[in-house]
Amino acid sequence: MKREIGKQLAWLAAISCLLMLSCASLWGQATASASLQGTVVDKSQAVLGKANVTITNKETGASRTTQTNDLGEYRFDLLPAGIYTVKTNAQGFSAAEAKNVEVLIGRTATQNFTLNPGNVNEIVEVTSAAPIVDLEKTDVSTNITPQQISELPLIGRDIGDLAQLAPGIKLADSYDPTKNRYAILSVNGQGGRNVNVTVNGIDNKDNTVGGPVMQLPAEAVQEFQISTQRFSAVNGRSEGAAINVITKSGSNGIHGSAFGYFRDQAMNAAQKLPDPANNTFTSTTPPYSRQWFGGSIGGPLKKEKLFAFFAYERQREHTSIAETPTALTQLYLVTSLGAQPTAAVPTPFFENRIAGRMDWTINSKHSAYLAVSTQGNNSLNDQSNGTFDLTEGNFTVNHMQIANITLNSAFSPTLVNQITAGWQYWNNLIDTTTRAPLITFPAAQFGTNTNVPQNSIQRKWQFKDDLTKTVGRHTFKTGFDYIWTPFMGGFFEFNPTLEIDFAANPSCILGVAPDATTTGCGAGTFPNGFKTAGAVNAMTIAVGDPTFIIKDAKQLGLYFQDDWKIMRRMTVNLGIRWDKDFDFLGGSDIGNSRTFQELQAAAPFSALAATLVSKQATDYSKNFSPRIGLAYDLTG
Missing domain, CATH: 2.60.40.1120 (Carboxypeptidase-like, regulatory domain)
Known part of the structure; x- marks a missing residue:
């Protein structure tokens, strides 16, 4: 007995040394399956x-x-x-x-x-x-179970909020207007851009700004897993957490759900807005009405053979942003210049989330399923705030899809395979119907919004295969993950019209209340009103080509993993993964960049410019990441 314990301790010490010497980087492909x-x-x-x-x-x-x-x-x-x-x-x-x-x-x-x-x-x-x-x-991960998803409250019905149950994860501020209604997750102190989300094993990542692309109906999600550290070789392409979501399927019994959430303006508390002119606060209750309803149904088309599941959610939101008293006062003074003041800027939002899945048990060795989810929404003035008027509004339109077809095959009791093909699509447009100069004052502004127009489009095809073979105490896993992005890009044209910035508020320039007696205001300082020389302190406008397009980008990942059960109480995970991006950053187009060409022209006269253009970005081919993990059952 002592000799056996000594051997186990020796194995434990040896593997621990390997773990300390190895580097397990955080990388997220995920397989939508489990083991027993x-x-x-x-x-x-x-x-x-x-x-x-x-x-x-x-x-x-x-x-x-x-x-x-x-x-x-x-x-x-x-x-x-x-x-x-x-x-x-x-x-x-x-x-x-x-x-x-x-x-x-x-x-x-x-x-x-x-x-x-x-x-x-x-x-x-x-x-x-x-x-x-x-x-x-051997990884650091947390499973969010079906019971937690169905029983815990979800603000905004975003399952990502439940990720806060995992150690090291907390909510962070939105980093992009397209993510304002998403659960932005900070993992171990990092930002939310580097979280990779997969749905049934298919990539759901925004390759433009990071984070997830779309949200699923909460009724359609069965469960998900959050891995924050020490991923296995099966996983790749994420510096932060890897979140793997699987959707519900039909069953031999008919099951379903229905929900509805309704809220009206009468249930809202008054907002208190600062009124610096009177050194007080103004109370207001802007219009508000919200309805969120939906449900799901699943069951057999043919018992123990063919199953279907469908889920739907609809959100209707009539909300608004209260204008600050100071901004409203200033905007009323410049209606002759084109301002359209309002006490509340409307911010309506409408969204549909739809998910469907069909499962087919082909025979005792093979099964397959097809899953499709789509999300579409449109809204107004999500780029506005309490100092904008109606002319500085915008409209936003989003359309997102993700789908997969998966074939599971048990060729023998010890040899199984899962092959998946998937599709992901996203089209986001933020624009306005107004094209007029943007006029800004310290306390208010009007005209064309600086954040429009902008557009992001992403199309992905994904093909992946996972093969598992059990031999004695070894479970060998190998596979590949290939993503082809035929089109990714869009345009970001900020300041599409001339922006004119005034140094003083309209009330000061015109010499009226609340600045009628303020020193430095009125006709003495601004004899020609808004036309007075020096009243404008800056003017800007966007120039150049705002488009950015990457075509035919490719990502390939290959892995091999051995889960070796050295003894009944000890399992060692040994694996290696290789990843490569092919022209994913548009490296082949760098030579056409105007900035790069200007730096080349300056290189003979500038050591810094010469350094910056001495080497162009190329595809990196040595991205190997070894994985070593140890699990030891102390209690036996």
Whole structure:
């Protein structure tokens, strides 16, 4: 016994040294599946080889069978997350069955059995719960379960808010107007741009500004996993967290849901806005009305064969931004120049979220599913604030899609494969119907908004394959992930019209209340009113080509992973991953950049310019990342 303990400690020390010397960078492709493993022994704790183990999905009736190896161990990989019944039997022993074994996405559940000698037709139900802890887990991750998604409150019905349940994650401020209604997640102190979200294994990342592209109907999400550190080799392309979401499917039973949330202006508290002119506050209750409703339904088209699921959410929002008293006063003084003052700037928002999924159990070895989700919204004046008038408003239109088709194949009890093809699309437009000079004053402004027009378009095709082979105590995983982005880009044309900045407010320039007696205001300083020389202190306008387009960018990831169960209580994860981006940053077009050409022209006379153009960005081909992890069960 002492010798065995000594060997285990030696293994533990050796692997710990490797872990300290290795570097596990944070990279997020994710597989939308889970694993189940365990050991079958008799009452004397002797292992039982060649025991039959069958798992059956409680919702769909789909099943798979394998046998334990000579060490009494069994394993199922690339399983759809869900609730399973696990049954085992061996010659000369009573059968045993464990019901309601929950298998969560990205995790390896463990269900062990102890068989009693007896009649093979007798079934003993295992009532002890499976271990809550993933005994083979080496990454730092948190699973958000179906129960949490259905029972915890969601402000804005964005499942990303639940990611705060994971250690090291908190909400952060929006970094882009297209993400104002999203849960922006700061992971271990970082910003929200570097979080990679996948839906059923398909990339849902905004390659322009970072973060997720679209939101799913909350009713359509089954569960998700957040990994923040020490990803396996299966995962890639993320410096921050990797969030892997899977959608709900139909089942043998008909199930559904419905919800509605309604709020009216009468339920709103008054807003208090500062009124510096009178050294007080003004109370106002701007218009507000919000309705959010939807539901889901799922069931069998053919029991234990073909299943369908559908979810829909609709949001209607009539909101507004109260104008500050000071800005309203100033804007009324310049209506002759084109200002359109209002006590409240309307900010209506309308959105549909739709998701559908169809699952097909082809036969005992093959199954497939198709999932499609779409999100579309439009709004007004989301670039406005309490100092803008109606002319400085805007409209925003978004259309987003994500889809996948996945084939799961169990070629043998120890060889399984999952192949997925996916599509992602996003088109965002922020623009205005007003084209007029932007006139700004210290306390108010009107004219064409500086943040328009802007447009972002992204189209992606993704192809990935994950192959798993179990050999003895080794579980080998290998695969590839290929993303082709035929088009990505758009335009950002800020200050599309002339911007004229006045140094003083209209009341000061005109010499009227509240600046009628203010020193430095009125006809003495501004004898020609707004035309007075020096009244304008700056003028700007955008020039050049605002478009940026990248075509045919490609990303390729290859990996190999060995989950080696050295002994019953110890599992070592050894893996390596290689990633490469092909012209993803538009490196081939740098030579056409006007800035680059100007720096080249200045290089003979400037050492700094010469340094900046001495080398152009190229595709990096040595992005290898080794992965080493250790899981040790201290309690046995």
